[in-house]
Amino acid sequence: MVIIGAGFAGVAVAQGLRAQNNLQITLVDRRNYHLFQPLLYQVAMAGLNPGDISTPLRRLFSGQRNLAILMAEVDRLDLPGRRIHYDNQWLSYDFLVVCCGSKHHYFGNEEWEEFSPGLKTIEQATEIRRRVLLALELAEKESDLQRRQELLTFVVVGGGPTGVEVAGAIAEMVRHTLVGDYKLADLRSTRVVLVEGGDRVLAAFPTSLSAKAEQFLRDLGVEVKVNSRAANPNSFSITINDEPLRTKTIIWAAGVRPSRLTDEFSCPKDRSGRIIVNSDFSVPGFESVFVIGDQAAFPTNDGQFLPALAPVAIQQGRHLARNISMELKGLPRKPFNYFDKGIMATVGRTRAVVSVGPVQLSGWIAWLIWVFVHIMYLVQVKNRVFVFLQWAWAYFSFGQGARLIVHKTWKFYSGEKIPIQGK
């Protein structure tokens, strides 16, 4: 059995099958670690270290005898031939689970990425951290007031949970936490602009919570621009509703699409390109090939598809593991029903919005729930109670721990300059 992808879905499947001694599982990932993506924005905002939200796969599965880890990038699937391709070789499988997640979507303008990185990987998070902190240092050195203001202007594209969290975190960090640390640049004049194409932020939430979140953002000093189109990010500006806004730092949180390996499936896909799966996650025509997590569009009873969320991926992974275990015993598969635990997003460090069925919470109490849920999951993955302390500390000393501007290249020999004059 082969699992491609060690995100929430893949880890859940693999762990759920730990007791199946007759099964030989190969978990393939191009990374050697599992990433706790919901807190990735805190790495970008210098609150956490990359290691705080990542677990080496070999450590996570060090006790699991029936599982081998393969660090490789799968580039082709041969579904009729039941084999996957990586490193110029083929690997055969009996069961295949594909859960490679999603990546940022520039809607055909991939050249925008250079000027407005997304936030999906550790590398992107440290790059965003580098750009934000460097902008502050350059603003401190800049005597020209207009150029200083450009350096103190941050644009976040996309009003989903990631965009809202990033915009709130930048505003809080720059306008509040760090404001006393800079003497020449007045960080209170920082502009943080959140651009959303729809008519409200957090479109997946009830409208009342969108309004709350928008108010929280404004309280932190974020300018929220809804019904606005962002385009053509470059090294000194971005166009918002056909008007250029001068800025040196742009973060892209505007859209996702399923991972590249999705192209290997010729079956029907949903609007966002996800593979439409059967009620047991199998792919039409291949009953031993399963797709789960962000890459799958799982139909619900009301004719919709489940959203691309961590809880969906985890529950799908666990359910699939149970199904495969039953199948190994000769029992039939059971269809999956998602147990909706609700959705949540945080704005800054003391406010959040939570929507659970008919219950809608916002503010301080929602934030406590957000913290509790995230710590619970993180402790589970990091598998250590101590992490809770470490994390709590890092969280409450936000903006003070990991404020390192680490450069893109490791070579600084004889006379070579560190590129701190610009990006």
Next chain:
Amino acid sequence: MVIIGAGFAGVAVAQGLRAQNNLQITLVDRRNYHLFQPLLYQVAMAGLNPGDISTPLRRLFSGQRNLAILMAEVDRLDLPGRRIHYDNQWLSYDFLVVCCGSKHHYFGNEEWEEFSPGLKTIEQATEIRRRVLLALELAEKESDLQRRQELLTFVVVGGGPTGVEVAGAIAEMVRHTLVGDYKLADLRSTRVVLVEGGDRVLAAFPTSLSAKAEQFLRDLGVEVKVNSRAANPNSFSITINDEPLRTKTIIWAAGVRPSRLTDEFSCPKDRSGRIIVNSDFSVPGFESVFVIGDQAAFPTNDGQFLPALAPVAIQQGRHLARNISMELKGLPRKPFNYFDKGIMATVGRTRAVVSVGPVQLSGWIAWLIWVFVHIMYLVQVKNRVFVFLQWAWAYFSFGQGARLIVHKTWKFYSGEKIPIQGK
């Protein structure tokens, strides 16, 4: 007053002058953080996160009113004109303190760095971590036994404290901590080769401690090659005593030279290129220009120069701060006397060597002293008792926390592959 460099020396001067309200200090560094370099090898060996051993300068000095931080790279000095040059502009000073430290020395073969990085910066440490961990992953995938052995061969060039610590840490991590995490590659067959040009490792220590350290290294499975010359590192081998050794991972710890700004001084230098300073750290001919730390050669009474060590830099910084404070009161400068607290180096996680005057310690008790001293200094710089816990935890869970293979570029968009097939 201008201080160039925020290492141990620069931070000590700046902190020592915190009560001098009439002084306007500008602390210039091309980094935005102070690095606790003695533990950098633990970042390279995946034991600690970069943030664990770094303190943002703005946080370190957030309470100090008389100090401004300037993130910039100084590229010229105009000593007669009393000004420094950075970012195409000049900054004038009354007092100047130069303490930019040292960097690796490839003895005119700078092209070697690509294949055998040194260990002086966070970027280099994460690059070494990437190479070591990636070699293990590639070995796990490699079916050709000879190529697998090449991937499991690690060469450390230089038998000083850094080389000894790195070689010991690799051997311990790979041959002991991680050995159970890989199923196909037998990590017990890992070769760690330490190459030293002189006739013993840790040449600055008494010969008996060199012998002890060498024994500790051999106990961990390190092959120690003394009286050996390493040359021509490339992507698949290094030449040791004219014999090529096939390896994919080489780490350079063979020599240091003072930082590039040293070239701006035309006064006499010692054999390793350090600026020979007066007994008050001033430079001949410029009584308000001081050089301290790794960049300075400070003459001792026996005609030698003080070694390039953290304790020397810290004591020099504190002494210089006292001298400048006295001068501001119209009192004369006092000459510096180094209080030698001894030297130490660790080999693996439970053994060390310590030399304090006539006292020589080795083994477990020396290691406890090593731990105590490093925690004391680290807590001082990180300025938080909590760090002690975090650090102790990270230390005792060595090899388990920060095992991330983070890539050199942050851009992974549409179809671009992560370079995990090779370096």
